[in-house]
Amino acid sequence: MAKESKKSEPKELTVEQKLKALFQLQTMLSDIDKIKTLRGELPLEVEDLEDEIAGLSTRIEKIKADVEGLKSAITSKKIEIETAKATIEKYQAQQENVRNNREYDFLSKEIEFQTLEVEFCEKRIKEFISEEKIKSEELALSITALEEREKDLEQKKEELDEIVAETKQEEEKLREKAKNLETSIDPRLLQSFKRIRKNSRNGLGIVYVQRDACGGCFNKIPPQRQLDIRSRKKIIVCEYCGRIMIDPELAGMNFKPKQAVAKTKAKAKKETKKETKKETKKETKKETKKETKKEIKKEKKS
Numbered sequence: 001m002a003k004e005s006k007k008s009e010p011k012e013l014t015v016e017q018k019l020k021a022l023f024q025l026q027t028m029l030s031d032i033d034k035i036k037t038l039r040g041e042l043p044l045e046v047e048d049l050e051d052e053i054a055g056l057s058t059r060i061e062k063i064k065a066d067v068e069g070l071k072s073a074i075t076s077k078k079i080e081i082e083t084a085k086a087t088i089e090k091y092q093a094q095q096e097n098v099r100n101n102r103e104y105d106f107l108s109k110e111i112e113f114q115t116l117e118v119e120f121c122e123k124r125i126k127e128f129i130s131e132e133k134i135k136s137e138e139l140a141l142s143i144t145a146l147e148e149r150e151k152d153l154e155q156k157k158e159e160l161d162e163i164v165a166e167t168k169q170e171e172e173k174l175r176e177k178a179k180n181l182e183t184s185i186d187p188r189l190l191q192s193f194k195r196i197r198k199n200s201r202n203g204l205g206i207v208y209v210q211r212d213a214c215g216g217c218f219n220k221i222p223p224q225r226q227l228d229i230r231s232r233k234k235i236i237v238c239e240y241c242g243r244i245m246i247d248p249e250l251a252g253m254n255f256k257p258k259q260a261v262a263k264t265k266a267k268a269k270k271e272t273k274k275e276t277k278k279e280t281k282k283e284t285k286k287e288t289k290k291e292t293k294k295e296i297k298k299e300k301k302s
């Protein structure tokens with residue numbers, strides 16, 4: 001075990017202090033990473049909105065063209081009606097001056113045909129009008145949607161500018177703090193910490209034990225190793241991912257790690273007894289038993 005940690009020289013940090021400093025550094029660096037991610041996501045949101053706006057604009061143009069097409073179709077049907085009506089009038093006038101029945105019947109059939117033509121055109125006009133109505137409603141909706149998206153975009157852009165400015169400041173502050181903290185950490189330890197961090201996907205170089213496992217790679221940590229980590233006597237790394245391990249309590253995590261529940265239950269009982277009844281701590285079971293007996297005797301005396 002590292003005896004050096006007991007040194008009381010002002011510049012030499014204990015393992016506990018080293019771990020604490022490293023974890024603080026990790027927290028700052030993780031915050032910087034988060035800021036970078038945040039800044040990376042917002043431009044994407046803006047881009048998505050811009051794409052959506054472009055899509056809506058294209059759609060609006062298409063609907064407008066459709067509406068125009070329907071309008072001109074209506075106009076041409078109206079012209080067809082006028083033409084047919086004029087033809088009917090012409091045939092009716094000709095009927096006044098027919099020379100025989102055959103001619104009269106022929107004109108009657110023509111008039112009937114033109115009348116059907118007018119009816120057909122009127123029917124088509126009705127269809128076009130209802131189609132145009134639907135399209136116009138769709139157009140109005142699309143225009144509203146476009147206006148909303150444009151407002152969103154404007155807001156997002158402002159937000160982005162603000163966040164970029166804000167986070168830049170925050171990032172600089174954090175970098176400054178991290179830099180200061182780094183000077184207090186042993187260079188070799190710092191170097192290996194940075195190397196581990198660089199090689200890990202989540203940017204974590206130091207992690208605490210979580211549910212009996214490494215907080216970085218989530219592989220189980222053997223109980224003895226967990227005890228070593230908790231003893232804070234030397235730097236211990238995860239045997240799977242190489243990340244530096246820290247006791248959750250030292251890392252400032254509030255939760256009671258599940259890891260130790262089974263083990264500490266017994267220990268906790270002993271400790272409560274010890275704390276209430278005696279000053280000295282004994283490690284082995286035998287000694288604990290002896291002590292407990294003594295305590296009981298003492299208790300009886302008093």
Ligand SMILES: [Zn+2]
Nearest residue numbers: 214217238241
């Ligand atoms: Zn690990």
